[in-house]
Amino acid sequence: MVLALNGSHLYGNLRPLVLEEPRALGGGRMIAGSWPPRSLAKLGPSPPPSALPTASPLPANDSQCGEQILSYGSAEKVLIGAVLCLITLLTVAGNCLVVISVCFVKKLRQPSNYLIVSLALADLSVALAVMPFVSVTDLIGGEWIFGRLFCNVFIAMDVMCCTASIMTLCVISIDR
Secondary structure (H helix, E strand, O other): OOOOOOOOOHHHHHHHHOOHHHHOOOOOOEEEOOOOHHHHHOOOOOOHHHHHOOOOOOOOOOOOOOOOOOOOOOHHHHHHHHHHHHHHHHHHHEEEEEEHHHHHHHHOHHHHHHHHHHHHHHHHHHOOOOOOHHHHHHHHOOOOOOOEEEEEEHHHHHHHHHHHHHHHOOOOOHHO
């Protein structure tokens, strides 16, 4: 990369990486991997604020747990709700069957099958603690209705349960 003496060439190449002017956000918002706005200001003259692209305003739902607001018709809601409920119920039933079969069938009580039970319990926790709330949020159009506090709890449960499932799969692959 060629760097001009006043740094304007470098600044011109990095300018598209900044989403908004730092003063507009109170501290600055930037794309991962870009330079902090204070560092960019040192490189050269600052362009007018209108030259930088701005992010779209946040929707009325400020909890940020819901995704974009979607609108479904009645028939679509029934179909989507039925499919999501069926997936959740099959996930719960299948994982419960795995746990019950390993616990009650004497031939299946082997150390390698305990990892399968651990995976089934991790997936069962996803089915009980995560999937119902995602289903409801999808059915009502993507708006999070369970409150800001439970939003943080939900995100923690989602990450924890999915990570437990992934880590169990890793241990099973090492064991095999």
